[in-house]
Structure formats: structure tokens, C-alpha cells
Amino acid sequence: MPRNNNSDDDEVYQPPTNTSGPADTSPRQTRAIREAAMLRAGFINNNMSEEDYQFMLSLMPLGFHSDPTKFPKLFQITSQDYQSTSPLEDREVYEIRDYLVKYTDFDLRVPTLATRIRRANADYLSDGISRLMSPFGEHYYAFTCLVCHSWYRPDSEECNQYTCYVPFRDQLAEWAKDHIAIRMTPDRGYGAFMKPGRDVEQDDIIGIYYGMICKHDSEHVPNSAYVYEMDDHIGEYPYNIDAGMYGNWTRFINHHCRPNVACSPETIGGIRVLVFKALRPIEEGHEIYVNYGRSYFDKFKMQCRCNLYPIAHKAEGHADTAPNKPRTRARPALPLDQKRELPLDSDSDSPLSSPPSTLERPVTPDPGRPDPGRPDPGGPDPGRPDPFRPSPLRPGATSRSKKQTD
Numbered sequence: 001m002p003r004n005n006n007s008d009d010d011e012v013y014q015p016p017t018n019t020s021g022p023a024d025t026s027p028r029q030t031r032a033i034r035e036a037a038m039l040r041a042g043f044i045n046n047n048m049s050e051e052d053y054q055f056m057l058s059l060m061p062l063g064f065h066s067d068p069t070k071f072p073k074l075f076q077i078t079s080q081d082y083q084s085t086s087p088l089e090d091r092e093v094y095e096i097r098d099y100l101v102k103y104t105d106f107d108l109r110v111p112t113l114a115t116r117i118r119r120a121n122a123d124y125l126s127d128g129i130s131r132l133m134s135p136f137g138e139h140y141y142a143f144t145c146l147v148c149h150s151w152y153r154p155d156s157e158e159c160n161q162y163t164c165y166v167p168f169r170d171q172l173a174e175w176a177k178d179h180i181a182i183r184m185t186p187d188r189g190y191g192a193f194m195k196p197g198r199d200v201e202q203d204d205i206i207g208i209y210y211g212m213i214c215k216h217d218s219e220h221v222p223n224s225a226y227v228y229e230m231d232d233h234i235g236e237y238p239y240n241i242d243a244g245m246y247g248n249w250t251r252f253i254n255h256h257c258r259p260n261v262a263c264s265p266e267t268i269g270g271i272r273v274l275v276f277k278a279l280r281p282i283e284e285g286h287e288i289y290v291n292y293g294r295s296y297f298d299k300f301k302m303q304c305r306c307n308l309y310p311i312a313h314k315a316e317g318h319a320d321t322a323p324n325k326p327r328t329r330a331r332p333a334l335p336l337d338q339k340r341e342l343p344l345d346s347d348s349d350s351p352l353s354s355p356p357s358t359l360e361r362p363v364t365p366d367p368g369r370p371d372p373g374r375p376d377p378g379g380p381d382p383g384r385p386d387p388f389r390p391s392p393l394r395p396g397a398t399s400r401s402k403k404q405t406d
């Protein structure tokens with residue numbers, strides 16, 4: 001059965017047959033227009049499996065999946081060798097852009113953030129993601145954000161092709177610049193600290209975890225130490241957020257067996273986001289910690305460094321279960337002569353420039369070694385979340401493709 005013939009189903013939107021513009025601005029019509037734009041821009045196409053097609057549509061409010069093997073057309077549009085290999089003529093590309101300008105709140109903006117995140121990541125990524133380039137010029141993508149309606153900018157912290165948190169920009173991004181410092185810790189790489197003179201109250205939302213949205217079974221997931229395995233679904237699909245390539249300051253929140261923040265998915269302003277909330281007051285100078293859960297350390301065969309809390313450790317099982325690998329030298333994320341504190345503004349050196357490799361981290365426990373530079377977060381450990389817990393498929397979920405063929 002051809003797609004989009006299911007007009008009785010409110011959840012399936014029909015692309016407009018006539019692309020001369022929106023007749024009204026109802027949510028249904030808006031989505032139909034966007035779907036048509038996605039079709040034209042190649043983000044979805046009729047050669048996709050029904051499952052992938054629906055998955056792409058379901059990601060619309062959040063961003064786009066970017067698996068090059070699944071969505072080759074997207075990568076044809078955005079890859080460096082666009083000029084030689086893309087089946088799209090320049091004329092077609094500009095038609096798409098004109099279409100977007102006309103029928104969405106398209107806004108071609110100059111990128112505001114430095115490009116070094118992408119350049120740096122090009123070194124350690126072997127797939128096409130690091131080499132993305134749009135036909136309209138480097139660092140752009142051929143579509144607009146469906147949340148804030150601006151042009152996708154891969155280097156933007158606030159809105160890129162994977163996610164958008166522009167609605168939270170004023171509340172959180174500015175707040176973070178003012179309140180959070182990223183500093184090197186003695187034993188866990190970089191960490192996030194409250195700046196001097198700044199503190200938060202219990203239950204304050206201090207940040208949102210974001211990055212690349214990927215399906216739970218996506219191939220690159222197991223190797224990234226920055227994957228947050230969401231206990232959440234888009235439609236029927238479990239998904240993860242990978243901050244390995246793109247992310248904000250929250251990707252530097254380290255683990256502690258007695259965390260002072262919890263992380264959970266919430267819907268704010270109609271957008272599904274992973275929210276970090278203070279479990280108790282966090283005072284100036286204190287490091288911010290979340291509990292990754294035991295499975296994280298098991299997965300990476302890594303030793304948790306919470307040696308100050310052997311009892312909590314034991315309860316968590318990290319110290320007992322992590323294999324005792326020989327000590328290897330950790331690669332610093334930045335040269336040692338560079339300053340230790342990384343400002344959060346866009347002119348700063350990108351702390352993402354060299355994501356730490358879990359394989360190169362020292363894994364030998366260092367029992368009893370106090371951490372003089374880091375104040376003890378202290379306090380009880382109420383209702384620890386397990387942010388990296390694998391999320392099972394929602395019980396009773398059925399495949400949309402199956403539903404359609406039925």
C-alpha cells in the first residue's frame with residue numbers, strides 16, 4: 001500500500017499534493033508541509049522501509065537520525081563530495097532552499113560558534129558524520145529546524161541537525177555560562193563545577209543533556225562514553241542521546257556513587273528533553289555528579305573512581321566487578337599547558353576537541369586517594385537514577401510497518 005494513504009489515521013499526516021503553500025497553519029497542515037519539504041530535501045523518500053520512514057517522521061520534533069547507511073540520500077546532499085556524486089542538480093538544491101524559505105520560517109544565519117568541534121572530531125571519527133558538508137556551504141544542512149525553524153547548523157550548541165534546545169536558550173545556556181565551570185579533575189578527566197559565588201537549590205533544573213539522537217541499535221553506540229541510554233521512546237522506538245560529537249556542558253558531568261543531580265526525561269514546552277535536576281543544594285566550587293549506573297562501568301570495563309565511598313561502591317558493585325586492567329597513561333583532553341578552566345562561551349577553546357577515550361583511561365583503582373581539588377558533595381543518595389540503563393522496548397509495542405501492511 002502506498003504511504004500516506006491512511007487519511008483516517010490522525011497520526012499519519014499527508015504531504016500536501018499541492019506545494020503552493022500552506023492553506024492554513026493548523027498543526028496537521030504544518031506537519032504536512034514539513035513532511036513534503038523533508039521528502040523534497042531527501043531526508044525521507046519512498047525507497048525507505050516503512051519503519052525508517054516513520055522513524056524519521058517521528059524524529060521531526062527533535063532532529064534527524066544520521067546513519068549514513070540508512071539514509072544515504074541525506075548524506076549525498078550533505079557529503080563533501082556532493083559536487084561530484086550528488087544526483088541533485090544545483091538547480092534542484094536551490095529549489096529546495098527556495099521552498100524552505102517560502103514555506104517554513106527558514107532563516108539562513110551565519111554560524112555563531114567556532115567550527116573546531118567538528119574539525120577535532122574529524123580525527124577520531126571514521127564514518128561520514130565528521131565530513132558532512134552542505135551544498136550551500138560548509139557547516140550547513142539542507143533543512144531547517146522543526147523546533148525553532150532556523151537553519152540547521154551542526155556547530156551550533158543550541159540548534160543543530162540532531163537536536164534543538166533554542167526554547168531553553170535563555171533559561172539555561174546563559175545560566176550555564178554564568179554558573180558552571182568546566183575544569184580538569186585529578187582522576188576523571190574534565191568535570192563540571194559550580195562557579196565561585198554560585199549555587200543551586202534542591203530541585204533546580206541545571207541543564208539538559210543533548211547530542212545526537214540515535215536509535216537504540218545504532219552501530220556506533222556501544223563505543224561512545226557519552227551515550228545516554230534513555231529509558232524513553234520516540235513512538236515505539238527506544239533511542240539514545242550521544243554527546244560524543246555534539247553536546248553541551250552536561251556531557252562533562254562525571255559519575256559519583258553519591259550523586260548530587262538526577263537525570264530523567266521530561267517533556268518541556270512540547271519537547272522531549274533529558275533534564276538534570278539538583279537532588280540537594282549544591283554550593284559554590286562543588287563538582288556536579290550524576291550516577292551513571294553500574295552497567296556503564298561494566299560496559300566499558302572501567303573502574304569507578306569513587307574510592308571515598310567504599311560502601312556505596314560495594315552496594316553498586318563497581319569495585320568488585322570491574323576487571324583490574326594494567327595502568328595505561330590517560331590522554332589529556334587538552335595539552336597540559338593550556339589553562340585548566342574552560343569557559344562555556346562560544347569563543348572558548350572547545351573542550352570537545354579531544355573526547356577522552358575510555359580505552360586510554362587509567363583503570364587501576366587508586367584506593368584511598370583523596371581528591372583535594374574537589375569538595376565532597378556529601379549527603380545521602382536519594383532515589384538514584386540510572387541514566388545509562390538500557391531501555392527495553394515498550395511492552396506491547398507493535399511495528400508500524402506491520403500495522404501498515406495489515
Ligand SMILES: C[S@@+](CC[C@H](N)C(=O)[O-])C[C@H]1O[C@@H](n2cnc3c(N)ncnc32)[C@H](O)[C@@H]1O
Pocket residue numbers: 187188189190191225226251252253254255256302303304305306333355356358361
Ligand atoms: C560523560 S564523560 C564525563 C566527562 C569526562 N570526564 C570528560 O573529561 O570528558 C564520562 C567519562 O568520564 C570518566 N568518569 C566520569 N566519572 C567517573 C568515575 N566515577 N570513575 C571513573 N571515571 C569516570 C570516564 O572516563 C567516563 O568514560
